[in-house]
Amino acid sequence: MVAIGGKGQTPELVDGPGWSRPGLHVAAGRYPLSVERHVARMVDHLVPGVTTQTPHGRYYALHGLIAAQADGEDLTVPAAQTLLRRAEVALAAVSFAHHPQALDWLPRAHGVDALARRLHSGTVTMSEAEAPGKNGYVGNSWGFWAPYAGSEVALGILGAGPMPVPGPRLETAALRAGLGGLLELAAEDTLNVDDLAPFGDRLCVCVGGEHPDGAWLANLLCEPGAPAEAGSRSATRRQTIQLLARVVATHPVRYFTATSAMCSLSATS
Numbered sequence: 358m359v360a361i362g363g364k365g366q367t368p369e370l371v372d373g374p375g376w377s378r379p380g381l382h383v384a385a386g387r388y389p390l391s392v393e394r395h396v397a398r399m400v401d402h403l404v405p406g407v408t409t410q411t412p413h414g415r416y417y418a419l420h421g422l423i424a425a426q427a428d429g430e431d432l433t434v435p436a437a438q439t440l441l442r443r444a445e446v447a448l449a450a451v452s453f454a455h456h457p458q459a460l461d462w463l464p465r466a467h468g469v470d471a472l473a474r475r476l477h478s479g480t481v482t483m484s485e486a487e488a489p490g491k492n493g494y495v496g497n498s499w500g501f502w503a504p505y506a507g508s509e510v511a512l513g514i515l516g517a518g519p520m521p522v523p524g525p526r527l528e529t530a531a532l533r534a535g536l537g538g539l540l541e542l543a544a545e546d547t548l549n550v551d552d553l554a555p556f557g558d559r560l561c562v563c564v565g566g567e568h569p570d571g572a573w574l575a576n577l578l579c580e581p582g583a584p585a586e587a588g589s590r591s592a593t594r595r596q597t598i599q600l601l602a603r604v605v606a607t608h609p610v611r612y613f614t615a616t617s618a619m620c621s622l623s624a625t626s
């Protein structure tokens with residue numbers, strides 16, 4: 358039960374959100390207030406290339422790496438899809454091995470929930486796990502690429518097209534240095550969760566910021582050395598990130614993913 362009402366008004370008590378169907382069995386997203394389109398527009402205006410659909414930065418690098426690999430090996434679309442899905446399964450398995458209990462500050466890697474039974478059993482058979490459909494880690498042939506694709510093209514990581522192709526700002530060397538080991542795991546027939554623990558510090562979704570792919574992504578988003586063309590999308594993105602960094606420096610922020618939006622509001626009010 359919550360009290361609502363503006364300043365000077367008598368608060369009214371509301372029992373539960375009447376604008377959303379009750380029940381835990383509703384699996385689809387709930388957007389009863391229809392604000393998500395407006396939020397996405399603001400994000401596109403203020404931090405173009407950042408997505409509101411996922412908190413995971415490391416998939417930008419993973420999809421870039423897949424694009425580079427597919428381009429280098431001249432892969433067909435089905436072969437590129439399989440490589441991408443196998444790499445995402447490997448990322449999910451390594452991330453689960455790194456912390457079997459969910460972290461406070463970062464949701465699990467994509468597909469971990471769907472793979473939970475296999476991960477807890479200790480063995481993931483790649484050909485079963487990567488097959489799109491009811492029994493695999495994902496329903497889509499392109500794995501979890503879709504929520505990232507627009508942002509990856511906007512940032513120049515990928516070129517536009519029906520499959521991931523290298524964009525003008527892809528730096529294959531940084532991606533291989535950071536995430537290259539994942540392709541070797543993706544090529545395995547079977548992943549044993551216990552054997553994956555040593556890879557966690559290098560390949561987990563939670564450690565991208567400490568590795569070359571994270572430095573590349575940070576540089577790409579912030580462009581610290583670029584000329585400040587007033588009004589350009591990259592200048593706007595840099596200024597927004599500077600504002601957020603300033604907020605973090607001046608406000609107590611324990612988990613950036615959970616706290617920063619509230620801090621931004623209080624800092625600008």
Ligand SMILES: [Zn+2]
Pocket residue numbers: 452455456557561562563564
């Ligand atoms: Zn981790």
